[in-house]
Amino acid sequence: MMWKRFSDSEAEDRETLAVTAWMKELASLSVDEGPLPDPTYLWWKAELLRRWDAQQKATVPIEVGEQVQVGVGLVAAAALLVWLWRTLPGLTTPSTASMTGGSLSMGLIVSAALIAATAGVMVRDLIRGS
Numbered sequence: 001m002m003w004k005r006f007s008d009s010e011a012e013d014r015e016t017l018a019v020t021a022w023m024k025e026l027a028s029l030s031v032d033e034g035p036l037p038d039p040t041y042l043w044w045k046a047e048l049l050r051r052w053d054a055q056q057k058a059t060v061p062i063e064v065g066e067q068v069q070v071g072v073g074l075v076a077a078a079a080l081l082v083w084l085w086r087t088l089p090g091l092t093t094p095s096t097a098s099m100t101g102g103s104l105s106m107g108l109i110v111s112a113a114l115i116a117a118t119a120g121v122m123v124r125d126l127i128r129g130s
Contacts, residue, residue, distance in 0.1 A: 063129075070122050077115050084108055 085108055 067122070067126065070118075074115060074119050074122065077111075081108060081111055081115065 084104075088104055088108070
């Protein structure tokens with residue numbers, strides 16, 4: 001079976017005919033004659049949308065900076081927590097180990113839970129923002 005190849009000019013002619021037919025169909029549709037909207041209102045709305053767009057573009061770096069700050073803070077807090085956990089045996093003496101060691105361990109565990117919760121909220125916000 002032989003396939004007939006159309007040249008570029010024939011394809012453009014078909015496209016032009018299709019667009020022409022669509023434009024004629026569009027021109028034949030009736031238009032409801034009604035009062036035009038107030039031009040002041042249209043200008044005000046366009047100005048408002050322009051300002052909102054400019055505000056959104058201006059706040060993007062701030063939002064990215066906030067996310068970076070939270071990420072750096074979480075990494076630093078986790079590093080501090082790991083460092084404290086490793087130095088915990090040296091912070092207590094044998095006489096105060098029962099009282100101080102337990103409270104320090106509990107404080108570190110609570111801090112780790114808070115860091116994990118903050119990281120979870122940050123990840124949720126990143127996912128919602130995308």
